[in-house]
Amino acid sequence: MQEIIKLAGVSKVFVSEKGQEVLAVDNVSIVVNESEFVCLLGPSGSGKSTILRMLAGLTPVTAGKVEVLGQEVRSPRSEASMVLQDYSLLPWRSVVENVAFGLELRKVPKEERLRIAHEMVELVGLGEFAHASPYELSGGMQQRAAIARALATNPRILYMDEPFGALDAFTRRQMQQELLSLWLKDKKTVVFVTHSVEEAVYLATRIIVMSARPGRVIADFPVDIPYPRRSSDVAFGKMVDDLMHMLMELAYER
Amino acid sequence: MTSVDKGPRKVGAAPKHCWRLLRPLVALMMLFVVWQLMALRLGNFLILPPLDAVVRILLNPFQDLLRLGSMVHNAQVSLVRVLLGYSMAALIGIPLGILMGYSARARVALQGVLSMLRPIPPLAWVPLILAWFGTASLATLFGLRGGAGYVYLSNIRVSMVFIIFISSFFPILINTMFGVRNVRRTLLDSALTLGASQGDLIRKVILPAALPSIFTGLRGGMGAAWGSLVAAEMLPGSIAGLGYLISHAQSYSRTDIVMAGMIAISIIGSALDFLFRLVEEKRFKWQSLAR
Numbered sequence: 001m002q003e004i005i006k007l008a009g010v011s012k013v014f015v016s017e018k019g020q021e022v023l024a025v026d027n028v029s030i031v032v033n034e035s036e037f038v039c040l041l042g043p044s045g046s047g048k049s050t051i052l053r054m055l056a057g058l059t060p061v062t063a064g065k066v067e068v069l070g071q072e073v074r075s076p077r078s079e080a081s082m083v084l085q086d087y088s089l090l091p092w093r094s095v096v097e098n099v100a101f102g103l104e105l106r107k108v109p110k111e112e113r114l115r116i117a118h119e120m121v122e123l124v125g126l127g128e129f130a131h132a133s134p135y136e137l138s139g140g141m142q143q144r145a146a147i148a149r150a151l152a153t154n155p156r157i158l159y160m161d162e163p164f165g166a167l168d169a170f171t172r173r174q175m176q177q178e179l180l181s182l183w184l185k186d187k188k189t190v191v192f193v194t195h196s197v198e199e200a201v202y203l204a205t206r207i208i209v210m211s212a213r214p215g216r217v218i219a220d221f222p223v224d225i226p227y228p229r230r231s232s233d234v235a236f237g238k239m240v241d242d243l244m245h246m247l248m249e250l251a252y253e254r
Numbered sequence: 255m256t257s258v259d260k261g262p263r264k265v266g267a268a269p270k271h272c273w274r275l276l277r278p279l280v281a282l283m284m285l286f287v288v289w290q291l292m293a294l295r296l297g298n299f300l301i302l303p304p305l306d307a308v309v310r311i312l313l314n315p316f317q318d319l320l321r322l323g324s325m326v327h328n329a330q331v332s333l334v335r336v337l338l339g340y341s342m343a344a345l346i347g348i349p350l351g352i353l354m355g356y357s358a359r360a361r362v363a364l365q366g367v368l369s370m371l372r373p374i375p376p377l378a379w380v381p382l383i384l385a386w387f388g389t390a391s392l393a394t395l396f397g398l399r400g401g402a403g404y405v406y407l408s409n410i411r412v413s414m415v416f417i418i419f420i421s422s423f424f425p426i427l428i429n430t431m432f433g434v435r436n437v438r439r440t441l442l443d444s445a446l447t448l449g450a451s452q453g454d455l456i457r458k459v460i461l462p463a464a465l466p467s468i469f470t471g472l473r474g475g476m477g478a479a480w481g482s483l484v485a486a487e488m489l490p491g492s493i494a495g496l497g498y499l500i501s502h503a504q505s506y507s508r509t510d511i512v513m514a515g516m517i518a519i520s521i522i523g524s525a526l527d528f529l530f531r532l533v534e535e536k537r538f539k540w541q542s543l544a545r
Contacts, residue, residue: 081447101445
């Protein structure tokens, strides 16, 4: 398996407005191989979103090195796309125009990019709503559009920052299933940040558990349960229990 | 399916709809009635001319008033002045607001000057403006002494344009800056990860996102510009314009013309505001509906 993402001794210090230094990420080293579905799991304040932002080139590291495909990341790279919790669709553009946005920024001719965008919109099941405005869509539909937008540039890596965190339980499960079936088709590398233990066990091929303040890696293991997973499976339930236990212990230690 | 829903409801609700349109006018009608009754009772043309005298002036907008030209002519002169000072304010205020919203360094550098100038009311500028520009007009500025352009340009004094400029400048600047600063961080982040350059970010995300706020500034600026018109046109050297017309009419004790001029200023001001509101509702629907 090819190594695609590498964090080596990465730390991040934030300086507050009063000049106080806060260590958000402490000496984290992770190697992600191509086609892995990695979940970064941890309580809030564990620096998992910060790690994702550093991977995406949105936030500089304080110490250490972030590499994607063997090159140091200093700014966002074209091999990767990102999906954020709040969808971040441009409200003045229609769904299909939003999905075409990344291609537009890459100077793909209009006809071509709209064709691809329409395909993507169909792929995520929003065909009927291609020309609707984002504000006319429900949260789940908006997130589908955001996923279509991220996929439209055909990235090798997908960064997802709690993408389903704002959705209700039913929509959330539905979106998880859809994401998995998309992933199983071409196995793009996914780094998925979540604080839901169940979500991590449902989706990931590998789970990395983070502790809070400072953010450190405290566990890193594969999930060998075959897809499609069911929360009623014994192995599934045991893993959720074990993880929950681990996170609870962490909380008590502090 | 919506057309099926709307059809019958519209027909049944027609009288109600009319009433809804008329309701805001009720108080106005009452004001007019009280005005007319008071005027007739007072019988003093100087203090309160009857409504019908004022309306008659407004209904003959092309009739010459006090040898100053017609209401329409004076309104035109005023509009040109306002648009001139206003466009200058927009031309400087919008780019400066974008710069100050986008770059913290520019904001910090310019904050001191602007917060010192902002609280000064436009009228407080008058003595200084007169000392600087006197009665110089645009014709003087361009060195014109005659010809077709002279007639127009000599009517536009630098001092008037400046007053109008200064009153519309700050609403435009502040709202533009506010709009740019308040673009959601995640919109910028997601555009960056999709490959946006700094230029893309400004043109394709920041500007469209800030547009409703810039437009609010333009609307407020227009109100302020129109509001300072009378003050501007009372400056020495003015020989036309609605503001000049009403102050001149007052010295002739023609309160009817004063009131007709005031109403004309009100009508044009609301019409301009209405135009802005129309565009806001059409173009920026997403803003009120988006989270």
